[in-house]
Amino acid sequence: MSKDEGEKFDIIIKSNSRDLLAFMKLVPNRKKKIEKASSEPIKTDPMNELAKRLHPLRQYLVINEIRNETKSAKTFKLEPHVGLRTNELAYFRPGQYLSLKVKVNGVEITRPYSIASSPKDAQKGFYEITIRKEEHGFLTQYIWDNWKVDTVIESSGPEGFFYFEPLRDLKDIVGIAGGSGITPFRSMAKAIIEGIIDVKLTVLYGSSEEDDIIYYDEFKELEKKYPDKLKFIHILSCEEVSLEGCEAGFITAEIIEKYCDVKNSTFFVCGPQVMYDFVEKELERFKLPPKRIRREAFGEIKNIVNYPGFPKEVAEKTFKVKTHIGNITKEIPAMATESVLVAMERANLAPPSKCRSGECGFCRSLLISGDIFVSPISDWRRAADKKFNYFHPCYSYPVSDLEVKVPRHL
Template sequence: MNKNEEQAAFTKLGELNQRRQEEINAAAATDLPKTYPMNELVKALHPATQYLKVTEIIDHGPDAKSFVFAPDKDKGTTKLATFQPGQYISLRLHIGDSYVTRPYAIRSTPLQAKEGKYVLTMKLVNGGFVTPYIWKNWQVGTTVAASGPAGELFYEPLRDGKNIVAIAGGSGITPFYSMAQAILENTLDVNLTILYGSRRHDNILLGDELQGIAEQTNRVKLVNVLSDEEVPGFEHGFISKDLIEKYAPAADYSIFISGPSVMYQFVMKEVAQLHLAPGRVRHELNGNTAAPDQFAGYPAEAKGKTFSMTVITRDQSKTIPAAANESLLIALERAGIIAPSMCRSGICSACRSQVLDGHTFTPTEFDHRRAADREFGYVNTCVAYPTSDLTLKVPVHDYANQFG
């Protein structure tokens, strides 16, 4: 730059500064808004945390309960986030030294959420960690922290036909209950055929309530399938390809599956024979298994061992035990480390962490990672099991201190 060019640039800068000052002087003397409507909308639709208060508990026999929640206004939640029928929220609990999450499908409807009500229906898991705690401790007035709604098990007009065949096992019925109720309310425009697997006719969770809905609308069809007994009016056996074809509509349909992983493994083999487009088959199930060695590709020498896992979170490092039959996420939770998680099924990637050294095993059935993640050592800790000593880098999330 020669002297003349330097002088011209200097003059230009002076002009710009003067214009800036004029604009500032001409601006209104009011403060900038503290929030913007678009930001408020995003927060309402996708809150990082919702604080909920139990307002009612409904018993469904000895091992199932429904919990009715309202927003916990004392903790700053004034409205419940809306959702798509079929989605879940992830409860965050501080139990003993552990910070744990558990996903539960919202079994009420978006219309009820607008009126300030979510309903979750849970089955007590004997030998479980969270449900026995809830059975013992929760009462009307109990408060709990939860995520915003999440999950892919909902009707998406761009992807799905107007007909949904829902395959449910046990407490996996809850997302479809929400859909059935929304159809009855006329807020969901689909036809739903529910193939509902239970052991016996006298332990069908929400069976009478669902039957009541099916009797009020011809858009919801309920087929109960009993594995352990033959009863007139019920199908007997497992949910097979033949049974799906018997009840599926003649028109185009999507299949949604929700239930325990044993049911999923059986049903997926049957569903594969129907040759539906991949986007037309979606599932949600608890990926947590205490027997990773039952899955193909497990290194037999790891079975029964406890490894040493060095965990790096931000600038801290801690070495903890990691049992071969528990996921890395459970090892973190047992050690009192706050680790991110949502679906606990290998699907959402909220728990994505990096293995810096050592080895892990993820059953193919639960491995939904991108190829690049596999290549660069990222795992979803909820479905990854240690197979050697290892070092794991875990991200810290903004809701780290929002457990209830």
């Protein structure tokens, strides 16, 4: 092809022979490399080693520092417990969570907590999680009474899908948070200023009163330093609002439009169930494509009786669940208003779980017989699982006696 013809088609082939020569040298070059290589077998597979570091089965952490954030929220700085052979912390994507495994009064349970620090902090040797005490909370009450500096905690590796993905998400991120749902956005904000993710973040953070706002001063500082990258707006549902940067009321469509470029943003929503119910309706008004609204799993359903479709006539009943777990078979009681997972935890069978939201599939079990209620709003089972009676105990409620087979993970 002549140069002119090449320019006409925007393709210029400079040297056919050079390209061909490179191909011809491929085999002899490979042979030379093989001859030079050691004859010793490779003892470790570098890819497997990397996978293990990124996705450890478990990490042992030790509390290094505890800070009070509000009257009901504390930040725990966690470092690797080298004595228990956690030499480094797994790297993560801002927005992911850790599933903590804790023994409370002899009962082994898990709870997920979003990592509130940045991935660079993990490389430096610590994670931070911020926990809000729940009224009558099973684990949080225990944490307030028992956790102190030097307490050792067992954790999963980083889990979850609530993170910015450049191939899918727009570069303007709107975080809609309620209560302790602010934690993944602190991690994202830190990752943005450290140059790990290249986005602009606007956070609309709902709290019930000024004293409940977590990270208020820290966010004010960050916003002042990085006005082009970060913006935090506090929305308070109480009557009186005096703090700078606060709005009174709820996170309505009007508030969202006032502070965000709705058409050019991806929304990340994280908070309690009641906030999801409210915000979902407000976001519906913008008629955004589904991929533009990302939701964090919101954990256990608090009041299953109020969910559409729940058979109210069984609400007061307790059923029997014949549970096969590992080599053990045990018949346990299960209240209709508590998930099958909680029933197994109460019976101290230590069933596997991570997200407790029906999302991760870690608790996936076989329903041998009986009927369960799974809220249609959050039924993330695969079609094949439904067909062959696999279910997620964390999101399923007994409505008859059951027989189930539960995996025992390592």
